[in-house]
Amino acid sequence: MNPNYEKCIQACFECLEACNSCYDACLLEDNVKMMADCIRMDRECADMCAFAVQSMQRNSPFAEQVCTLCAEVCQACGEICRQHEAKHCQDCADACFACADACRTMAA
Amino acid sequence: MNPNYEKCIQACFECLEACNSCYDACLLEDNVKMMADCIRMDRECADMCAFAVQSMQRNSPFAEQVCTLCAEVCQACGEICRQHEAKHCQDCADACFACADACRTMAA
Amino acid sequence: MNPNYEKCIQACFECLEACNSCYDACLLEDNVKMMADCIRMDRECADMCAFAVQSMQRNSPFAEQVCTLCAEVCQACGEICRQHEAKHCQDCADACFACADACRTMAA
Amino acid sequence: MNPNYEKCIQACFECLEACNSCYDACLLEDNVKMMADCIRMDRECADMCAFAVQSMQRNSPFAEQVCTLCAEVCQACGEICRQHEAKHCQDCADACFACADACRTMAA
Numbered sequence: 001m002n003p004n005y006e007k008c009i010q011a012c013f014e015c016l017e018a019c020n021s022c023y024d025a026c027l028l029e030d031n032v033k034m035m036a037d038c039i040r041m042d043r044e045c046a047d048m049c050a051f052a053v054q055s056m057q058r059n060s061p062f063a064e065q066v067c068t069l070c071a072e073v074c075q076a077c078g079e080i081c082r083q084h085e086a087k088h089c090q091d092c093a094d095a096c097f098a099c100a101d102a103c104r105t106m107a108a
Numbered sequence: 109m110n111p112n113y114e115k116c117i118q119a120c121f122e123c124l125e126a127c128n129s130c131y132d133a134c135l136l137e138d139n140v141k142m143m144a145d146c147i148r149m150d151r152e153c154a155d156m157c158a159f160a161v162q163s164m165q166r167n168s169p170f171a172e173q174v175c176t177l178c179a180e181v182c183q184a185c186g187e188i189c190r191q192h193e194a195k196h197c198q199d200c201a202d203a204c205f206a207c208a209d210a211c212r213t214m215a216a
Numbered sequence: 217m218n219p220n221y222e223k224c225i226q227a228c229f230e231c232l233e234a235c236n237s238c239y240d241a242c243l244l245e246d247n248v249k250m251m252a253d254c255i256r257m258d259r260e261c262a263d264m265c266a267f268a269v270q271s272m273q274r275n276s277p278f279a280e281q282v283c284t285l286c287a288e289v290c291q292a293c294g295e296i297c298r299q300h301e302a303k304h305c306q307d308c309a310d311a312c313f314a315c316a317d318a319c320r321t322m323a324a
Numbered sequence: 325m326n327p328n329y330e331k332c333i334q335a336c337f338e339c340l341e342a343c344n345s346c347y348d349a350c351l352l353e354d355n356v357k358m359m360a361d362c363i364r365m366d367r368e369c370a371d372m373c374a375f376a377v378q379s380m381q382r383n384s385p386f387a388e389q390v391c392t393l394c395a396e397v398c399q400a401c402g403e404i405c406r407q408h409e410a411k412h413c414q415d416c417a418d419a420c421f422a423c424a425d426a427c428r429t430m431a432a
Contacts (some may be wrong), residue, residue, distance in 0.1 A: 011311055021383030027148050040122040040135050043151060044276055046382075050374055051267055057344030058370075061292070065285055069340060073278055123230060128273030152384055154274075158266055161401055166238030166262075168368055169400070173393055181386055249356040256351050259367060261345050 002107070005056040008067060011095075011102035012049040012056075015074060018095035022081065025088040037080050038089060044089040044098060045077035052103065064107045091099035112214070113164040119203075119210035120157040120164075123182060126203035127154040130189065133196040145188050145213060146197060153185035153204060160211065172215045179211035220322070221272040227318035228265040228272075231280060231290060234261040238297065239302075241304040253296050254305060261293035261312060268319065280323045287319035319323035328430070329380040332391060335419075336373040336380075336425035338400060342419035343370040346405065351413040361404050362413060369401035369420060376427065388431045395427035 023042035026035035052070040055063045078096030081089040131150035134143035160178040163171045186204030189197040239258035242251035266285040271279045294312030297305040347366035350359035356390040379387045382398030405413040 010342070017381050019332070020378060023279070024338070025379075026382040027144045031141070031143050033138075036135045036140050039147065039302055041277075043274075044271075044278060046378065047267070047270070048278075050378060051263070054263070054340070054344060054374060055260075056339050058349075059258075061257075062260060062264075062285070062289055065288065070366065072281065076277070101217055108395040117233070124270070125225070125273050128270060132273075132275040142220050142369075149385075151382075152379075152386060154270065155375070155378070158270060159371070161260065162232070162236060162371070163368075165240075167240040169365075170368060170372075170393070173396065174365055177386070177389055177393055180389065184368075184385070204250060243360045247357070248360050249354075252356050255363065297369045 002056070002059055002063075005063065008102045008106035009053055009056050012053045012070065016046050016049040016053065016101035017045040018050065019043075019077065022088045022092035025086065034085065037049045038084055040094065041077040041080045045073050048073040049099065056106075057103040065107070067103040071100045071107065074100035074103065080107040110164070110167055110171075111173055113171065116210045116214035117164050119207040120178065122159045123203045123207035124154050124157040125213040126160065126200040127157065127185065130196045130200035133194065137194070143192065145191055149185040149188045152199065153181050155215065158183040160212075162213075175211040177210045179215065182208035182211060218272070218275055218279075220310065221279065224318045224322035225269055225272050227315040231311040231315035232262050232265040234267065234308040235265065235293065238304045238308035241302065242287075245302070249302065257293040257296045258308065263287050264289040264313065265315065270297055272322075274285045283319040283323040287316045290316035290319060325389075326380070326383055329387065332426045332430035333377055335423040336377045336394065339419045339423035340370050340373040340377065342416040343373065343401065344381050344414045346416035349410065359408065360384070362408055365401040365404045366416065369397050372397040373423065380430075381399075391427040391431040395424045396429065398424035398427060 021044040023039055023046065026039045029035050045068045048070050052066050055066040076092045077098060081093035081096060127150040131154065134147045137143050156178050160174050163174040182204045186208065187200045189201035189204060193195055235258040239255055239262065242255045245251050264286050268282050271282040290312045294309045294316060297309035297312060343366040345372065347363055350363045350366065354361050372394050376390050379390040384390065398420045402417045402424065405420060407416035
């Protein structure tokens with residue numbers, strides 16, 4: 001594995017976990033309707049991060065482009081999550097913004 | 109590709125499409141809370157079907173076991189969708205039950 | 217599902233199938249070393265197409281960006297496959313170029 | 325996230341990384357043909373582990389069944405990798421057997 005990818009893989013993995021946890025928690029909230037945009041974005045971001053992790057791990061010729069797109073998805077997911085006050089949403093926003101940074105650094 | 113897999117791949121692909129369409133439509137419903145179990149199961153089933161499709165297409169040594177599990181997920185998703193009267197849920201239930209049958213036949 | 221995505225989903229699905237079949241066949245060739253770049257690219261392209269299919273089916277806010285990247289991966293995979301004379305490689309190249317076109321049209 | 329899943333998620337993530345690294349390294353070996361079974365199994369196992377990770381993280385109703393299948397795939401991948409003397413194959417075998425154990429414990 002390319003050692004330059006290590007930090008970004010770790011950030012993507014933490015974001016993946018935060019997004020899937022937030023998705024699960026949102027589906028169990030009383031007011032699911034209010035969480036609909038967060039549920040949708042959590043899945044987008046989780047699937048994107050899982051894709052980015054595997055792309056970096058297998059040294060894909062497209063790893064940089066994948067991370068450029070991943071940064072964009074993480075940024076958008078973080079902005080949605082930040083608007084919700086539930087702890088799982090705030091934690092997810094933190095992980096998303098950290099991952100967006102790591103992906104931008106990796107792709108630079 | 110193993111020609112015996114053809115019908116099952118097609119059924120999984122139709123189920124994948126129905127589950128993702130139903131997921132998207134459920135998130136746009138007025139009463140999202142009522143749809144929470146359907147949203148969750150649609151994602152489970154979509155990801156399982158996508159996994160099964162790729163397993164069969166690449167002639168995986170685990171294709172039969174994957175389809176055995178896929179049949180179980182499709183069956184459960186179809187039963188949840190069948191309980192909702194929205195057309196996208198009923199269509200999804202039809203696709204899920206057809207895919208469960210195809211997966212059982214393939215794995216037999 | 218967005219009806220504008222229909223042709224692109226179909227093209228991605230055909231490319232997914234061609235890439236996974238080519239990957240499987242390449243691994244069974246006598247001269248696997250000669251096929252190493254094709255094996256690698258087939259997996260990249262299959263995973264990218266599967267990702268694009270699900271993005272479009274669930275009406276992802278990132279569907280266009282995903283298809284822009286998918287077009288690039290398909291184009292690169294088609295160019296690698298075109299260099300190999302095996303029928304599965306030539307068939308795969310055809311599917312890849314058709315999918316690259318469909319993704320570019322969809323994202324335009 | 326279910327705290328009982330934590331160790332298994334970590335083991336699956338380490339196995340995912342080992343399998344993708346081994347896959348990449350195998351494709352760069354001089355004798356790719358000798359590595360064909362390892363390349364194939366590495367992809368099977370990586371995709372299975374990525375699927376299991378997401379299933380556990382989102383608290384899937386099928387997490388146990390997914391991990392039961394994941395244990396089987398990891399076991400088989402570890403046995404193939406163990407036969408090759410390259411360090412990346414031996415490291416991968418270690419990660420696969422550890423993950424198979426973690427998945428069996430989780431699913432028990």
